Amino acid sequence: MTQSDGIVKPKTKRAKRFLQSRAPKLAEDAKNAMIMKGGNTSLTVSQALKDIYSLKKPSAVMYKKKNITRPFEDSTSLEFFSKKSDCSLFLFGSHNKKRPNNLIFGRLFDFHVLDMFELGIEKFVSLGDIKGGKCPEGTKPMLVFAGEAFDMDGEHKRLKSLLIDFFRGPTVTAVRLAGLEHVLHFTALDGKIYMRSYRCLLKKSGCRTPRMELEEMGPALDLVLRRTHMASDDLYKTAHRQPRALKPKKKKNISHDAFGTKLGRVHMQKQDLTKLQTRKMKGLRKRRGEEVAKEGEGAGPGEGPEEGQAPKVAKVES
Numbered sequence: 001m002t003q004s005d006g007i008v009k010p011k012t013k014r015a016k017r018f019l020q021s022r023a024p025k026l027a028e029d030a031k032n033a034m035i036m037k038g039g040n041t042s043l044t045v046s047q048a049l050k051d052i053y054s055l056k057k058p059s060a061v062m063y064k065k066k067n068i069t070r071p072f073e074d075s076t077s078l079e080f081f082s083k084k085s086d087c088s089l090f091l092f093g094s095h096n097k098k099r100p101n102n103l104i105f106g107r108l109f110d111f112h113v114l115d116m117f118e119l120g121i122e123k124f125v126s127l128g129d130i131k132g133g134k135c136p137e138g139t140k141p142m143l144v145f146a147g148e149a150f151d152m153d154g155e156h157k158r159l160k161s162l163l164i165d166f167f168r169g170p171t172v173t174a175v176r177l178a179g180l181e182h183v184l185h186f187t188a189l190d191g192k193i194y195m196r197s198y199r200c201l202l203k204k205s206g207c208r209t210p211r212m213e214l215e216e217m218g219p220a221l222d223l224v225l226r227r228t229h230m231a232s233d234d235l236y237k238t239a240h241r242q243p244r245a246l247k248p249k250k251k252k253n254i255s256h257d258a259f260g261t262k263l264g265r266v267h268m269q270k271q272d273l274t275k276l277q278t279r280k281m282k283g284l285r286k287r288r289g290e291e292v293a294k295e296g297e298g299a300g301p302g303e304g305p306e307e308g309q310a311p312k313v314a315k316v317e318s
Helices: 013-022 043-056 076-085 154-167 233-239 288-298
Strands: 002-004 007-009 033-037 060-066 089-094 102-109 112-125 142-146 182-189 192-203 211-216 220-229 254-256 262-264
Touching (some): 043 060, 043 102, 043 154, 076 102, 102 233, 154 220
Parallel strands (some): 142 182
16 A cells, blocks of 8 residues: 555555445444553453453454553554554553552544543452353443433543443344343442443243343452543534434424334314214114104194195104
8 A cells, every 4th residue: 555645545455445444434333442551560450451351352452562651641652553453442451559450441533532531440350250150252231320420420421421332332223132141230339430240140930021130240340530531522522423324314294202113293184073974874863753743843823734735644653
């Protein structure tokens, strides 16, 4: 590939396919994450990175070599590696005296750092320390967030969005019941964030719907929020902008409720119900005798049959 005036021109078909895979798309692929170590790491940080990598696989890249960099001071190396590995998410682990057992979750937009959150590990239980079954690789987890801070505090709201991006996995159109195997639970309480991982067990309940139990699988982390780097509101809004081709076209008088049910509105003119054609039944017909009786009741003293005419006799059906 040759580069002139900032435009990369491929020389081979393979290079052309590579550039096409990296080009912007209407429907982007699943977000990949790169996991790397800092210049100095502890055993706790190294094991935590391995466990999170096992949960994130296969949409993750693990760097084994140490990278002497400080993301909050200089993020150029992170941006270089993200462009090289085509990753829009990253997890950086480090350890020092001032900030021991440090994890930095972050995401990038257009290969530039968008958000970063520094979390300190206060307690850690590894995936191998908890005995029991494990979920297979590539299982899409169910994410549960508990705590008022995720809905009230601005930093925790942005952290919740970042964690959803990091652990959500690929986008699917349908999920079978047996595929609901993994649960990631995040709890914000008293300034700390508790991350727990569970495996779903389907038990017999005596009816068609099974009874579900949760078994702790690991890893388990008690985290505390340290430093943050959040993008401005304008840049954050730009990063969430969708192309017009993906926006659904509005149709008149058609709406959807919260459960996705399509609702339609029909406009009708005002109807004259007096001319409404109903079903004719023999039992509802007016009889001849009833009509004559009503006419006789309405006749006055001077009214009656004319001279020379016989009075009308009502016919009664037997």
